[in-house]
Amino acid sequence: MRRALSDTLVIAERNLIRLPRAPELLLAFTVQPVMFVLLFRYVFGGAIRTPGYAYVDYLIPGIIVQNIAFGGFVTAIGLNEDVHKGLIDRFRSLPMARPAVLAGRTLSDIVTNALSMSILLVTGVIIGFSFHSSVSDAIAGVALLLLFGYAFSWFFAFIGLLVSSPEAANSVGFIAVFPLTFISSAFVPVASMPEPLRAFATVNPFTVVVDEIRHLWLGAPHGSLWGSIAWSLGIIAVFAPVAVARYRRAAGQ
Amino acid sequence: MAADGDESAITVRGVSKAYGDVQALVGVDLDVARGTVVGLLGPNGAGKTTLVRILTTLLTADSGTARVLGLDVQRDAARLRERIGLAGQYAAVDENLTGLENLTMVGRLYGAKRSAAKARGRELLERFDLVEAADRPTKTYSGGMRRRLDLAAALVAEPPVLFLDEPTTGLDPRSRLSLWEVIETLVAEGTTVLLTTQYLDEADRLADAVAVIDHGRLIAEGTTDELKDRVGGERLEVRLDADADVQAAVRALAPMSDEAPSAEGTLVQVPVRVRNGAIVEAVHRLSEADVGVDDLALRRPTLDDVFLALTGHAAEDGSGEPAP
Numbered sequence: 001m002r003r004a005l006s007d008t009l010v011i012a013e014r015n016l017i018r019l020p021r022a023p024e025l026l027l028a029f030t031v032q033p034v035m036f037v038l039l040f041r042y043v044f045g046g047a048i049r050t051p052g053y054a055y056v057d058y059l060i061p062g063i064i065v066q067n068i069a070f071g072g073f074v075t076a077i078g079l080n081e082d083v084h085k086g087l088i089d090r091f092r093s094l095p096m097a098r099p100a101v102l103a104g105r106t107l108s109d110i111v112t113n114a115l116s117m118s119i120l121l122v123t124g125v126i127i128g129f130s131f132h133s134s135v136s137d138a139i140a141g142v143a144l145l146l147l148f149g150y151a152f153s154w155f156f157a158f159i160g161l162l163v164s165s166p167e168a169a170n171s172v173g174f175i176a177v178f179p180l181t182f183i184s185s186a187f188v189p190v191a192s193m194p195e196p197l198r199a200f201a202t203v204n205p206f207t208v209v210v211d212e213i214r215h216l217w218l219g220a221p222h223g224s225l226w227g228s229i230a231w232s233l234g235i236i237a238v239f240a241p242v243a244v245a246r247y248r249r250a251a252g253q
Numbered sequence: 254m255a256a257d258g259d260e261s262a263i264t265v266r267g268v269s270k271a272y273g274d275v276q277a278l279v280g281v282d283l284d285v286a287r288g289t290v291v292g293l294l295g296p297n298g299a300g301k302t303t304l305v306r307i308l309t310t311l312l313t314a315d316s317g318t319a320r321v322l323g324l325d326v327q328r329d330a331a332r333l334r335e336r337i338g339l340a341g342q343y344a345a346v347d348e349n350l351t352g353l354e355n356l357t358m359v360g361r362l363y364g365a366k367r368s369a370a371k372a373r374g375r376e377l378l379e380r381f382d383l384v385e386a387a388d389r390p391t392k393t394y395s396g397g398m399r400r401r402l403d404l405a406a407a408l409v410a411e412p413p414v415l416f417l418d419e420p421t422t423g424l425d426p427r428s429r430l431s432l433w434e435v436i437e438t439l440v441a442e443g444t445t446v447l448l449t450t451q452y453l454d455e456a457d458r459l460a461d462a463v464a465v466i467d468h469g470r471l472i473a474e475g476t477t478d479e480l481k482d483r484v485g486g487e488r489l490e491v492r493l494d495a496d497a498d499v500q501a502a503v504r505a506l507a508p509m510s511d512e513a514p515s516a517e518g519t520l521v522q523v524p525v526r527v528r529n530g531a532i533v534e535a536v537h538r539l540s541e542a543d544v545g546v547d548d549l550a551l552r553r554p555t556l557d558d559v560f561l562a563l564t565g566h567a568a569e570d571g572s573g574e575p576a577p
């Protein structure tokens with residue numbers, strides 16, 4: 001057990017060391033989300049009605065949830081490269097704990113997600129965002145976001161092991177997650193959508209989590225902490241086992 | 254460990270493996286004695302890598318048994334992994350990590366503390382002539398440097414048995430030579446090596462014994478000299494002038510061999526019984542027959558020749574080239 005933990009940390013450390021040396025990845029979760037924030041705030045923001053809140057307050061929780069769900073793409077791309085470049089073979093020939101490669105991978109995503117969340121929060125504050133809640137609620141929101149992001153890392157781990165190239169991992173992840181984040185309360189109130197979309201948006205985990213973050217950070221009503229946690233754990237419960245199974249298969253060929 | 258005793262380092266019995274309909278290995282038997290180098294020879298897709306992957310616990314055989322250092326590759330996989338090293342043809346190092354970071358990571362995954370892993374990494378970088386590149390990401394390394402680092406990674410835990418899967422494929426001649434020297438040093442220190450290669454000269458230089466594998470079957474074992482003898486020794490190759498009489502050349506050379514010469518375009522080939530004087534005799538016979546010669550040489554058998562001799566028409570089957 002101790003060995004599994006230390007191997008996981010070695011792999012996580014390795015993922016973090018290499019990150020600054022892949023500038024295109026670094027850009028993807030630093031500059032890109034900031035660009036999105038500015039576009040939404042200043043281009044769309046004026047046209048979107050968010051009763052009771054300034055749009056910037058409404059937007060920041062939504063865009064952070066979207067961004068953190070995508071954070072796992074580093075895992076998808078990284079795992080895919082590791083399979084193709086023979087590193088998974090190297091790891092499997094070592095007397096290391098078996099689950100450490102996937103566990104270390106998803107663990108390092110928590111660090112990168114925390115980093116990109118900080119960048120977004122700082123950007124948000126600069127353009128007018130502020131918390132309307134207690135410090136403990138604000139921190140609870142951060143913790144929930146990291147959990148939700150961690151759940152999506154397992155989804156992306158599965159995608160990364162499923163597809164044939166890093167590029168494909170990126171686009172499959174994008175196609176799967178992008179509509180989910182837009183047909184939700186992340187950027188516009190669900191009430192403004194036509195009926196079939198509204199029904200979908202209401203049950204969409206992104207809506208559940210975004211609403212809960214708004215509850216924790218802005219004091220908005222209609223949040224569901226347990227619903228958010230249940231979705232996160234549910235996603236882990238589905239994708240962690242299939243990712244592990246896929247890892248065994250991908251590595252056994 | 255008692256199980257180690259004096260038995261052979263690697264014992265393979267009746268190992269088979271299929272991928273769907275494709276039989277990658279069919280009932281392979283192999284023995285590698287301790288402290289020796291065995292070269293596993295064969296063309297691409299012959300099953301060499303599959304066998305290495307089974308022996309390094311990366312892949313499970315469908316049937317048969319394999320032991321390395323007395324440890325069963327399946328049942329004792331975890332213990333076995335502490336005692337083997339694997340270096341592959343794809344140079345499995347993290348290209349965004351430096352040479353030292355790569356080796357330190359591997360050392361820690363063997364269970365060493367960070368400081369010990371780092372010290373061992375530095376030692377290996379020195380040994381493999383990579384000290385100057387130690388703190389550069391390996392994506393800046395040349396192909397030869399990457400292979401050396403990959404080999405160094407396989408040696409982190411000083412494994413008594415080393416698996417090298419096509420260690421020099423795609424390398425330039427100088428890098429090849431320097432990698433060969435490194436491997437020779439390891440062997441001199443007592444490491445047992447199973448090496449796969451497509452090159453007979455590599456097996457010639459490094460291996461004590463050779464096993465030839467084709468279409469998943471082990472078709473021959475022995476020293477490289479024994480294999481070449483089975484091919485029938487050396488061969489005379491004569492390139493005729495464009496307007497020369499090929500049939501006259503074939504008739505002129507026929508008495509030099511037990512086998513009939515073969516002709517392909519202006520190229521006439523004939524296996525020779527006696528090396529000494531073969532060239533002089535051929536020149537003499539051809540000039541008497543008044544056949545114009547462009548070039549003439551004695552050729553040592555290559556792996557292709559060994560293959561052709563051992564597998565008959567398998568070379569055609571394997572390459573899938575249609576007959577003209």
